[in-house]
Structures are given as C-alpha cells and as structure tokens.
Amino acid sequence: MGSTLVSAIGFGVVLASIIAVAAMGFTIQFGLTNVLNLSFGAVMTVAAFSAYLANEHGVGGWSGLAVGGLAGAVLTLVLGRGIFKPYARRGAHLFEMMMVTLGLSLVINYAIQAISHNNIYQFAVLPSRPFQLGSILITHTQLVIVFISAAVLVALESLLRLTKIGRALRAMAADPELARACGIRTGRIVVLTWLLSGFLCGMAGVVYIINTQSVGYTTGQLFLPLVVAAAILGGAGSPLGAVLASLIMGIVTEVVAAFGSDAYSTVAGFGILVLVLLSRPGSVRGGQSGHTQLTL
Amino acid sequence: MTAWSYYIATLTVYFGVNVLSGLSLNLQFGYAGVVNFGYIIFQSVGAYIAAVVVLGPSSGTFQQYVFGAHLPFGVALLLATAAGAVLSLLIGLFSLRNIRRDYQAAILLIISLIATQVVQGYVPLFNGSNGVTGIPRPLFSTLPVSLQGYQWAYAGWVLALAAIVYVLVRWLSRSPWGRALRAMRDQEDAAAALGLNVTALRLQVFVIGGAIAGLSGGLLVEYIGAWSPDAWGYAETFVIFTAIFVGGLGNYAGVVLGVLLVPILFLELPRFLPQVGYPGLMDSIEWIAIGAIWMLCLYVRPQGLFPERRNRARRPAAGPLAEPRPEQVGAV
Numbered sequence: 001m002g003s004t005l006v007s008a009i010g011f012g013v014v015l016a017s018i019i020a021v022a023a024m025g026f027t028i029q030f031g032l033t034n035v036l037n038l039s040f041g042a043v044m045t046v047a048a049f050s051a052y053l054a055n056e057h058g059v060g061g062w063s064g065l066a067v068g069g070l071a072g073a074v075l076t077l078v079l080g081r082g083i084f085k086p087y088a089r090r091g092a093h094l095f096e097m098m099m100v101t102l103g104l105s106l107v108i109n110y111a112i113q114a115i116s117h118n119n120i121y122q123f124a125v126l127p128s129r130p131f132q133l134g135s136i137l138i139t140h141t142q143l144v145i146v147f148i149s150a151a152v153l154v155a156l157e158s159l160l161r162l163t164k165i166g167r168a169l170r171a172m173a174a175d176p177e178l179a180r181a182c183g184i185r186t187g188r189i190v191v192l193t194w195l196l197s198g199f200l201c202g203m204a205g206v207v208y209i210i211n212t213q214s215v216g217y218t219t220g221q222l223f224l225p226l227v228v229a230a231a232i233l234g235g236a237g238s239p240l241g242a243v244l245a246s247l248i249m250g251i252v253t254e255v256v257a258a259f260g261s262d263a264y265s266t267v268a269g270f271g272i273l274v275l276v277l278l279s280r281p282g283s284v285r286g287g288q289s290g291h292t293q294l295t296l
Numbered sequence: 297m298t299a300w301s302y303y304i305a306t307l308t309v310y311f312g313v314n315v316l317s318g319l320s321l322n323l324q325f326g327y328a329g330v331v332n333f334g335y336i337i338f339q340s341v342g343a344y345i346a347a348v349v350v351l352g353p354s355s356g357t358f359q360q361y362v363f364g365a366h367l368p369f370g371v372a373l374l375l376a377t378a379a380g381a382v383l384s385l386l387i388g389l390f391s392l393r394n395i396r397r398d399y400q401a402a403i404l405l406i407i408s409l410i411a412t413q414v415v416q417g418y419v420p421l422f423n424g425s426n427g428v429t430g431i432p433r434p435l436f437s438t439l440p441v442s443l444q445g446y447q448w449a450y451a452g453w454v455l456a457l458a459a460i461v462y463v464l465v466r467w468l469s470r471s472p473w474g475r476a477l478r479a480m481r482d483q484e485d486a487a488a489a490l491g492l493n494v495t496a497l498r499l500q501v502f503v504i505g506g507a508i509a510g511l512s513g514g515l516l517v518e519y520i521g522a523w524s525p526d527a528w529g530y531a532e533t534f535v536i537f538t539a540i541f542v543g544g545l546g547n548y549a550g551v552v553l554g555v556l557l558v559p560i561l562f563l564e565l566p567r568f569l570p571q572v573g574y575p576g577l578m579d580s581i582e583w584i585a586i587g588a589i590w591m592l593c594l595y596v597r598p599q600g601l602f603p604e605r606r607n608r609a610r611r612p613a614a615g616p617l618a619e620p621r622p623e624q625v626g627a628v
Contacts, residue, residue, distance in 0.1 A: 098398040106587030114580035225406040
C-alpha cells in the first residue's frame with residue numbers, strides 16, 4: 001500500500017515533468033500573445049517526427065531534443081508570422097484565432113497521418129534498464145527527463161526575472177500598448193516568444209516519445225488536454241505555476257491509475273479540469289467581449 | 297441499379313441526420329454564440345442509449361453495457377433525445393459559466409477527447425473500443441416491404457423528422473426567445489443590462505441542441521446497427537461546423553446547403569475517384585481539406601454562402617463570428 005503510493009507518486013513526477021516542459025512553452029506563448037493555440041499538440045508531433053527522422057539518419061540520443069526543439073521553434077515562428085498574424089490583421093479576435101488554430105491542427109495532424117501512413121513508429125533510442133530508487137522502479141532516462149524539466153524551469157524563471165529581455169516579456173504580457181510606449185521593441189519580443197515557446201513545445205514532443213518509445217500522428221493531440229489544463233490551472237504566463245499544476249495533475253493521474261483503473265485516471269483528469277474552472281474564475285472570466293487583445 | 301438505389305437511400309439517411317446536427321449547432325452557435333466543440337458526444341450518447349435499450353439485457357459475454365432492455369424503437373428514440381438533453385444539462389451546468397468564449401470552446405473540446413477515452417477504457421459502460429453491435433432495425437420484420445423499400449421508408453422517416461425539427465427550430469429562433477439569443481450573441485453586456493439572464497439562455501439553448509443531437513444519434517444507430525468510439529472522434533464535430541460555416545451561420549436554408557455540400561458531396565465524392573496511394577490516404581486528405589476549408593472560410597467569408605438575414609438595418613460587422621470591439625462595448 002505505502003510502497004504502491006510512493007511509486008505512483010514517483011511515476012506522477014515523471015509524467016508531470018513531461019507535461020511541464022510542454023505547459024511552460026504553452027503558458028509563455030499564451031500569456032504573451034493571448035492565442036489559445038490548439039495547434040500546439042500538432043507542432044509537438046511534427047517535432048517528435050523530426051527527432052525520429054534525425055535518429056534514422058544517425059543523429060540519435062539526447063541530441064534529438066535539440067533537433068525537435070529547433071523544428072518546433074521554426075515551425076511555430078512560421079505559423080505565427082505566416083498564419084496567425086494575417087488573420088489578426090483581418091480582424092480576428094481571441095475566439096476567431098482559436099478557431100483558426102483548430103483548423104490548422106486538423107491540417108497538420110492529418111498531413112502527418114498521410115505522410116506517416118498512419119503507422120506508429122518505434123523510437124527506442126535510449127534503452128535503459130530500470131533500477132530501484134527507494135521503492136520506485138525508475139529508468140535512467142526518466143530520471144534525466146525530470147532533471148531536464150527542472151533545468152528548463154530554472155532557466156525560464158531566471159530569464160524572466162533576471163534579464164532585460166525577461167523584463168520586456170513580462171511588461172508586454174501585462175500591457176502591450178504601454179510596453180510599446182516605453183520603447184520596448186514589441187515585434188522582436190513576439191518573434192522571441194514564438195521561438196522560445198516553439199522550442200519548448202518541440203522539446204516536449206521529443207521528451208514525450210523518449211518516454212513512450214513510440215511516435216504516431218496522434219502523439220501531440222492526445223497530450224494536448226493535459227497541457228492546456230496545466231497552463232490554465234497554473235495561470236497564463238507563469239512557468240512556475242505551470243510546473244506546480246503539472247505536478248498536481250501528474251501525481252493525481254498516476255495515483256488514481258495505481259489504485260483504480262486507467263479509465264478512472266482519465267475521470268480524475270476530468271475532475272481536475274472542473275477544479276480549474278471553479279478555482280480560477282478571475283483569470284478565465286471576461287464574457288464574450290473580453291478586454292484582452294491578441295498581441296501578434 | 298439496386299446497389300445505386302441502396303446507396304442513395306443510405307446517403308439520404310446520412311443527409312437527414314447531418315441536417316439535424318447542423319440545425320442543432322446552428323441554433324447553438326449561429327444564433328446564441330455558444331460554441332459546442334463537444335457536439336459529437338451528445339450525438340453519441342443518444343446513439344448508445346437508443347442501442348442498449350433495444351438490445352435486451354446485457355449477457356456479459358458477447359458485449360457488456362448498461363441499461364439493457366427490450367423497448368420499442370419509438371421509446372428508444374425518445375430516450376435518446378432525453379439522454380442528449382440530460383448530458384447537455386450536466387456538462388452545460390459547469391462549462392457554460394461566464395468565461396471567455398475561447399476557454400469555453402477549448403474546455404468542451406477537451407471534454408470530447410476525455411469522453412472517448414472513458415468509454416474506451418471503461419468496458420462495462422458501452423462495451424469499450426469494440427462498441428455495441430447487432431442493433432435490430434425498427435419494424436424490419438413487420439413492415440410488408442422489400443429490403444429496397446425498407447431503405448427508402450427509413451430515409452423518408454428520417455427526412456420527415458428532420459423537417460419537423462427544421463420547422464420547430466426556425467419557429468423557436470424567430471420567437472422572442474430567439475431574439476433574446478441574438479441579442480446575447482451580439483452584445484452580451486447590453487443584453488444582460490436589459491435584464492436577460494444570459495447564463496440561463498445559454499443553458500437552455502445548449503440543452504435543446506443536445507436533445508436534437510441525441511435524436512440524431514438515435515436515428516443513425518437504428519439505421520447502421522452498431523456504434524463504437526471510432527464513430528465519434530472529436531474531429532467529427534468539425535465536419536458539421538465546416539458545413540454550417542460553408543452554408544452560412546444563422547441561416548437555416550444555408551445549413552441544409554452546407555450539409556449537402558460538405559458531409560455528403562465532399563466526403564462521398566472521393567469514393568468515385570480512382571484510389572490514390574495506399575489505402576487510407578484519401579481519408580487523411582479529406583480531413584486535411586476539411587481543416588483547409590475551415591481556415592479558408594474564416595479568412596475569406598466568415599458569414600458563409602448565405603448570410604443570416606437581418607430584420608432591420610444593422611452594423612454589417614455584427615454576426616456570430618464578429619466579437620464586439622472594446623470601443624463599441626464602451627459606447628453601450
């Protein structure tokens with residue numbers, strides 16, 4: 001009983017670390033641009049497939065993370081500049097933009113389905129034998145994933161709190177008009193946001209498939225609800241909040257899975273979503289008119 | 297020729313069912329601005345309920361499910377309608393609070409994804425991934441007609457129900473209640489200031505739409521005889537949304553046209569084209585095209601082929617896809 005609980009929490013932390021990398025990317029993007037980007041999962045899948053292909057051509061191991069991160073960063077910037085911005089110019093607001101990202105996610109996901117022949121591919125690049133850590137049976141890979149996630153958190157929080165760019169990012173998230181009036185080059189900051197959040201998104205895709213050891217066209221799409229819920233629960237724009245929310249969600253999911261069944265663990269995820277709604281009326285309120293504006 | 301007749305009768309049934317879906321979403325989204333990205337789960341709860349209440353008690357070996365009974369098909373349809381309404385009420389109660397519309401839509405989409413996983417994972421509910429099968433066709437053995445005649449009789453029955461719902465929904469949206477819906481959609485703050493209970497209005501339109509969705513699911517499952525999670529992926533919702541985008545939001549004739557163009561013509565036409573690439577490639581391409589049409593509609597013509605007809609002169613910018621700008625809100 002006790003050891004089951006401890007090992008379930010251990011798995012929860014691993015799951016949380018994977019969610020957290022994606023949720024940190026999502027929350028940075030969402031907090032600054034206000035685009036509720038439902039194509040985030042599709043970009044994760046593209047990055048995961050890039051890492052898979054790189055691995056097939058001899059760029060294996062942990063450097064797959066860099067490959068996936070770069071793919072995610074480039075794709076996110078291209079989408080942000082080439083698709084989201086033109087729609088915003090034509091007068092799309094928050095809601096229309098979300099519809100655009102949804103259509104885009106259909107296009108990307110099914111394009112991957114077409115290209116991948118709807119197959120699931122093995123991605124066993126880092127086979128490592130599980131070992132006993134206390135009462136938790138864990139692999140080296142999973143341990144590294146937890147460290148990567150923690151490192152990303154530290155790097156991101158220090159970027160936001162300690163550097164000039166970070167201050168500019170936070171200022172723009174709070175009030176883009178005022179930030180521009182203060183001489184911050186808002187266009188550059190938006191480009192930086194696309195690149196940064198895209199890099200994290202891509203990395204998350206690769207981390208995810210390193211753990212599951214397989215990649216298919218639904219990889220990112222199935223993961224998206226967890227990421228969006230963690231970002232909303234943690235508060236838009238806060239990496240630390242996203243990580244804490246991911247920890248709650250990861251641990252609850254795994255503990256319920258250990259003591260109940262997988263079906264119940266999804267219901268627990270559902271329960272957390274309700275909690276998100278009830279706990280954050282302040283940040284999600286705004287009616288239809290909404291005074292929040294897109295920043296692109 | 298019989299194969300053709302059979303095929304066209306089947307398409308007619310699908311057409312009727314999709315018209316019902318389009319009417320439901322158009323009432324919710326086109327008139328009230330409620331974005332139901334989980335539409336397909338309300339259709340599928342209707343389908344599951346209509347299936348299990350005619351299948352008889354679950355034997356537990358061949359397939360497992362709840363609520364097994366031997367009820368007549370008419371009662372099954374009523375129960376399916378009620379199931380759609382009840383599930384809408386439950387989900388609407390917590391998801392339709394006064395929150396940002398994009399959050400609301402994302403939450404309903406997430407609920408749709410989770411619902412699929414729950415039904416797949418919890419087998420005793422509706423037999424998991426395999427789904428329920430062997431649902432008898434209503435009055436198949438009692439009606440004195442051939443198989444061909446039965447097909448067309450069923451198609452007529454679906455079309456008749458779709459026509460009744462069409463008239464009903466059109467009447468509803470022209471009533472004072474329908475005007476209140478449009479007021480809420482275009483200027484929510486102003487509508488609330490006039491004393492309309494916008495949360496209650498949203499919930500009402502959500503439940504009515506859910507009831508229509510349940511009915512459409514019941515009609516569909518009684519025709520095809522089986523229902524499984526493969527039949528209700530979250531993306532199915534977007535086919536109907538694309539149809540009403542193409543046809544015209546807030547215009548019922550447009551909905552019928554959109555359903556004819558998108559789910560019927562567009563998704564059926566590839567059957568008659570030569571097979572390209574490996575099996576399944578055409579399916580992927582169809583979905584890519586659905587997404588592309590969706591994005592194109594948002595870019596080029598958000599009001600659809602047949603825009604909503606206005607009773608009086610209005611600002612042209614208003615409509616389900618145009619959020620009021622802050623300066624307009626401020627001016628109210």
